[in-house]
Structure formats: structure tokens, C-alpha cells
Amino acid sequence: MKVKVKAKEKDGVVKAKVLIKHAMETGRRKDKKGVIIPAHHVTEVKAEYKGATIFSAEFGAGVSKDPFVKFQFKGKAGDQVSVSATDNKGQTGKSEATIK
Amino acid sequence: MKLIKVSIIALVLSLSNVAFAGGDVNKVIAKAESTLKQASKSGFEWTTTAKLIDGAKKAAKGGDSKLAMKLAKKALKEGENSLIQAKYSEMHWQDYAPK
Amino acid sequence: MKRLTILCAALTTVFTAVANASSDKYDKKVAQDIAKYRTFFANKFPNVKNFGEYKDGVYAIDAKAREQWIEIEDFPPYELSIDEGKELFEKPFANGKTYASCFKNGGINIRHNYPHFDTKTNQVMTLELAINNCRTSNGEKPLGYKKGKIAALSAYMASTSREQKFNVKVPNEAAYKAYLDGKKFFYSKRGQLNLACSDCHMAITGSKLRADIPGPAIGHATGFPVYRSKWGELGTLHRRYGGCNKNVRAKPFKAQSAEYRNLEYFQTLMSQDMDINGPSVRK
Amino acid sequence: MKISRRDLFVKLGKGAAYVAVLASLPKIAWAKWNAKAFASTDLKAAIEAKYGNMSISDSDKVILDAPEIAENGSVVPITVSSSLPNVSSMSIFVEKNPTPLVTSFAMGKNSINEVSIRIRMGTTSNVVLLVEADGKLHRAQQEVKVTIGGCGG
Numbered sequence: 001m002k003v004k005v006k007a008k009e010k011d012g013v014v015k016a017k018v019l020i021k022h023a024m025e026t027g028r029r030k031d032k033k034g035v036i037i038p039a040h041h042v043t044e045v046k047a048e049y050k051g052a053t054i055f056s057a058e059f060g061a062g063v064s065k066d067p068f069v070k071f072q073f074k075g076k077a078g079d080q081v082s083v084s085a086t087d088n089k090g091q092t093g094k095s096e097a098t099i100k
Numbered sequence: 101m102k103l104i105k106v107s108i109i110a111l112v113l114s115l116s117n118v119a120f121a122g123g124d125v126n127k128v129i130a131k132a133e134s135t136l137k138q139a140s141k142s143g144f145e146w147t148t149t150a151k152l153i154d155g156a157k158k159a160a161k162g163g164d165s166k167l168a169m170k171l172a173k174k175a176l177k178e179g180e181n182s183l184i185q186a187k188y189s190e191m192h193w194q195d196y197a198p199k
Numbered sequence: 200m201k202r203l204t205i206l207c208a209a210l211t212t213v214f215t216a217v218a219n220a221s222s223d224k225y226d227k228k229v230a231q232d233i234a235k236y237r238t239f240f241a242n243k244f245p246n247v248k249n250f251g252e253y254k255d256g257v258y259a260i261d262a263k264a265r266e267q268w269i270e271i272e273d274f275p276p277y278e279l280s281i282d283e284g285k286e287l288f289e290k291p292f293a294n295g296k297t298y299a300s301c302f303k304n305g306g307i308n309i310r311h312n313y314p315h316f317d318t319k320t321n322q323v324m325t326l327e328l329a330i331n332n333c334r335t336s337n338g339e340k341p342l343g344y345k346k347g348k349i350a351a352l353s354a355y356m357a358s359t360s361r362e363q364k365f366n367v368k369v370p371n372e373a374a375y376k377a378y379l380d381g382k383k384f385f386y387s388k389r390g391q392l393n394l395a396c397s398d399c400h401m402a403i404t405g406s407k408l409r410a411d412i413p414g415p416a417i418g419h420a421t422g423f424p425v426y427r428s429k430w431g432e433l434g435t436l437h438r439r440y441g442g443c444n445k446n447v448r449a450k451p452f453k454a455q456s457a458e459y460r461n462l463e464y465f466q467t468l469m470s471q472d473m474d475i476n477g478p479s480v481r482k
Numbered sequence: 483m484k485i486s487r488r489d490l491f492v493k494l495g496k497g498a499a500y501v502a503v504l505a506s507l508p509k510i511a512w513a514k515w516n517a518k519a520f521a522s523t524d525l526k527a528a529i530e531a532k533y534g535n536m537s538i539s540d541s542d543k544v545i546l547d548a549p550e551i552a553e554n555g556s557v558v559p560i561t562v563s564s565s566l567p568n569v570s571s572m573s574i575f576v577e578k579n580p581t582p583l584v585t586s587f588a589m590g591k592n593s594i595n596e597v598s599i600r601i602r603m604g605t606t607s608n609v610v611l612l613v614e615a616d617g618k619l620h621r622a623q624q625e626v627k628v629t630i631g632g633c634g635g
Binding site for chain 4: 263264266267268270271411428429431482
């Protein structure tokens with residue numbers, strides 16, 4: 001799973017933006033043959049900063065395809081923030097960014 | 101005996117009737133198809149027309165010549181209209197450009 | 200009055216002939232069309248002060264939708280496709296060459312040179328056609344024209360050319376013919392709904408068509424490829440053309456058919472001097 | 483807690499009980515995906531599954547920033563924020579979605595209470611934000627009109 005992170009600091013507050021490549025299948029959509037496509041979506045997103053989790057999110061199928069989430073925390077430029085994501089099939093993705 | 105004769109005649113008549121209706125439908129379908137081909141060549145085919153022709157063919161095969169005729173006629177009308185549209189556009193498209 | 204008209208026409212002819220020893224004669228003709236086209240939109244949307252704003256499509260005229268659009272463009276879903284496109288672009292073919300070998304300046308910052316009229320083959324050369332020509336001349340199979348890899352490649356190439364301006368030329372008679380062909384397509388009524396491109400994107404744009412406001416035609420070519428919310432993925436301009444034709448129940452042409460390439464040529468000429476703003480997000 | 487395979491099958495056989503099984507698995511400190519809450523098909527049940535019977539009151543200290551009319555139901559940008567102290571979680575529900583709970587954010591002590599996300603809405607609906615702080619739920623809600631639905635079509 002591809003995860004992309006951008007993070008920027010201003011006045012001690014870091015704004016982190018995350019984009020995840022994921023189909024986010026709801027489990028209610030049918031394919032061309034009319035067969036239901038099983039639910040397949042991101043369930044958890046977790047952000048770590050200096051070895052601790054500073055933000056996490058649980059997603060249902062109601063989050064848009066190719067999920068985007070923007071969160072904020074106290075931190076400083078030059079540090080690393082890492083974001084990992086898991087879906088309901090156990091697939092994972094992880095990405096790190098240097099705070100600008 | 102007379103009765104049988106009459107019924108045979110009636111049967112033949114009704115058969116020929118069916119056959120005639122069938123040929124008629126096939127004629128209309130063929131005409132609709134050739135009109136669609138022309139429309140396609142002109143670049144103005146509608147997405148709905150080929151489906152109508154398919155429907156007409158299916159109905160004809162299934163023996164519902166009434167439905168087949170209805171769909172074939174509709175398809176033919178659509179094909180003719182797309183040709184009119186092509187002609188109209190050819191003549192009038194410039195009227196829609198800003199002056 | 201009639202005399203005056205004739206005189207004017209004669210003067211124009213003389214002027215045109217003198218001013219251009221014929222080479223940019225067609226550019227001049229098209230420039231007149233562009234001027235009329237812009238006047239139309241200037242009258243229609245007096246609040247849009249600068250035609251350059253139309254690079255944002257419908258978001259130039261729909262303030263509420265614009266807010267949401269800007270929010271999505273903040274970290275747009277197509278960014279992942281740009282990365283994918285860059286990888287594809289840099290990955291060598293089986294023969295060791297890359298896409299860079301087929302394009303001016305290694306394919307970077309050149310999006311605004313497409314489409315152009317190729318005077319050797321006398322046809323409109325679009326970026327996507329050039330990408331596939333590059334592949335086939337290097338022994339690779341061509342890509343599908345509507346989405347996926349070609350859209351990602353096109354997105355990456357556009358992303359390196361942002362804020363460059365379209366400067367499309369009409370070099371010869373054949374080019375002018377292609378332009379006229381595209382123009383005719385644009386103003387011709389099609390499909391069971393009997394609608395021309397211009398009906399929705401000039402006459403109706405700005406007001407609602409069912410639940411939607413169709414985007415103004417000016418600037419249509421600037422933002423492609425686009426990530427449409429409706430598609431949930433990136434698609435090319437010709438994919439959109441096909442969708443538009445189907446919407447009015449007209450049988451679409453093939454992506455990269457002469458019809459659609461000429462239409463793209465016309466639309467891009469109408470977007471002359473506007474910024475490349477692709478890839479972008481649309482609803 | 484241990485569930486035998488046999489138990490699991492019995493419970494699976496009872497259909498809906500399966501989500502309950504998932505939900506009753508041991509909880510891990512940081513967000514463990516709340517299957518029951520995400521599977522609930524009405525707003526009340528989803529809130530209960532997520533927050534139990536905590537009291538809910540409307541508050542002007544929680545802000546739900548959503549468009550009046552969504553451009554496209556499949557991508558509706560939403561920003562939630564709160565000026566309350568000690569916020570531990572923020573959850574977004576779309577009342578008329580087939581499963582109303584869309585997402586839930588767990589806030590740490592260094593988090594700033596402002597999160598943006600893009601969500602799906604099948605139809606025009608109330609969007610409800612619940613912010614959990616000091617053991618209470620604070621609510622803000624707004625109707626978002628959807629003209630092009632995000633659930634197919």
C-alpha cells in the first residue's frame with residue numbers, strides 16, 4: 001500500500017498531510033458481472049513522532065477512495081514523522097517525511 | 101370434408117400471413133441497419149439505435165413479431181433522425197459559433 | 200453600406216496579405232476566432248476579470264465548488280499518479296532507451312507544445328499519441344489511451360510544465376483544415392439528446408443542467424489529465440470526450456481518433472496563452 | 483479471553499453476532515478497529531457501539547466544517563476541530579450512509595484538535611461530529627446536500 005506524507009512546521013505546530021493509494025471498496029459495489037466486490041478498505045492509520053504515537057485514525061468504508069487525512073501536532077522542523085496504514089485484509093504501508 | 105378444406109385454406113392463409121409479417125419485420129430491420137450504417141459513416145450514430153435493432157432481432161427470433169416491428173421501426177426512425185441531424189449540423193454548425 | 204463592407208473586406212484581405220507573407224495567415228484567422236470566443240465568455244461571466252482564470256475550469260465560475268476544489272487540490276489524489284508516471288517515464292525500455300530520448304528537452308517542461316500540427320504527417324500530434332509513438336518506435340507495445348499508465352505519464356509530463364502557456368501554431372492549410380474540423384465537431388449537434396459541445400459548455404454553462412453546472416469551454420484543455428471524483432482515478436482528455444458524447448447518447452469516437460485529436464487541437468487553440476494546469480481534480 | 487473455534491462457528495452461525503465477536507476481542511491501547519461500530523447500520527447503534535452510553539450535548543466548542551452542497555458525494559472534504567481541553571477522540575458520522583460511522587480520530591496529548599478528511603456520502607444527510615473530552619460527548623451537526631451520490635452511479 002502506497003502512503004505519501006508531507007509535513008510542514010509553523011510556530012511550533014506541524015501540519016501533516018497523508019495520502020494513501022487505496023480502492024476503499026465498500027463491500028456494496030458490484031462488478032460488471034453483478035458480483036459484489038468484497039469490502040476492502042483501510043482500517044487504521046497511525047502517526048509516530050519521536051517514538052510515540054501522536055495521532056491515529058480508524059477508517060470505515062465511508063472514507064473516500066485514495067484516502068486523505070490532515071492532522072496537526074506540536075513539533076519542530078527537521079524532525080521525522082512516520083505514518084503507517086493497515087487495511088482489513090492485513091495489508092500495510094508506511095512512509096516517513098522530514099518536517100519542513 | 102368441406103370443413104377440412106376451409107380450415108386448410110385458413111391455416112395456409114394464416115401461415116402465409118405470419119411469413120409475410122416476418123419478412124416485413126426483417127425488411128424493416130435490414131433498412132434500420134443500413135440507415136444506421138450510413139449514420140455511423142457520417143459520424144452521427146446514436147448510442148441507442150444499435151440496441152433497438154438488437155432488441156428487434158431478438159424479438160423476431162422469439163416469435164414476437166409485433167414487438168420486433170415496433171423496435172425496428174423505432175430504430176429506423178432514429179437512424180433517419182441521426183442522418184437529418186448530420187445534415188443539419190453540416191449546414192448550420194457555424195450558426196452556433198460566436199459572431 | 201454594401202460598398203463599405205466590400206471595401207472593408209478588401210482592405211482586410213490586403214492587410215492580411217501584406218502583413219504576412221502567408222506563413223502565419225492561418226494563425227491570424229484563428230486569432231480572430233479566439234477573440235470572438237473570449238468576448239463571448241467575457242460577456243457571459245463579467246466577474247471573471249482575466250481569461251487566465253479559466254484554467255481552473257468550472258471552478259473559475261462556481262465559488263462554492265471552488266472552495267472544495269482548493270481543499271482537494273491541497274494534497275490531490277493525483278500526486279500518487281505523478282509519482283507513478285515519473286517512475287514509468289524514467290524506466291528504460293527493453294532497448295535501454297527511455298521516453299526522454301523521444302522528446303525535446305528530455306520530455307521535461309514541454310507539455311505546452313502539445314498538441315501541435317505535424318507538418319510531416321499532416322496530422323494533429325497529441326502528447327498521448329507522441330508517447331505511444333515513442334513506445335512503438337522503441338519496440339514496445341502501445342498503451343491504452345484512456346487511463347492507467349498513459350494518464351500517469353501524461354500527468355507527470357504536465358506536472359513538469361505547470362504555468363507554461365499554450366502556444367499552438369497553425370502552420371499550413373492542412374492544419375487549418377484540422378482546426379476547422381475540430382471547430383465543426385464542437386458546434387455540431389449530436390446524439391439522441393441533440394446537443395452540441397457548445398450547447399452545454401457555452402450556451403448553458405454557468406447555469407444548472409440537472410444537478411450540475413457544465414464547465415465553460417474556455418480552458419478545457421489546460422487541466423488534463425484529470426482525477427475525476429466520478430471516475431475515482433486519472434483519465435485523459437479523450438476519455439472525457441467519449442464520456443461527453445455518451446452523455447448526449449452519441450456513439451463516441453475512439454480515443455486518439457482524428458475526430459478527437461482535431462477537437463483537442465481546436466479546444467487548445469481556444470485556450471491559447473493559458474497556463475498548463477494539469478493534472479488537476481474535477482468532480 | 484479465549485474463543486474456541488467451535489464457539490466462533492456457533493456465533494458466526496448467528497449472523498450478526500460475528501461483529502460482536504470481533505468487537506469483544508481484547509482491546510489494545512491505541513485504536514483497535516471498532517468493527518461493531520463501523521458495521522452498525524443506524525446512527526444510534528453506531529454511537530452506542532463506539533461510545534457506550536456517554537451523555538451527549540451540543541457544544542459551540544466543537545466545530546464541523548462541511549460544505550453546504552457537496553460537489554460530488556464520493557469526495558466531500560470535512561474539517562473537524564475543537565477548542566475543548568482534554569480531547570481524547572473525535573468521530574464523524576453520516577446519518578444516512580448505510581453504515582453511519584465514517585471515521586474516528588484518537589488524539590494524543592501533543593495533538594492539535596483539528597483534522598481534515600475526505601468522506602463519502604450516499605445522499606443528502608446530516609453529518610454529526612462527536613468530540614470526546616473528559617468523559618463526555620460534545621456534538622456539532624450540519625446537513626450536507628448531495629446531488630451526485632458517492633455510492634455508485
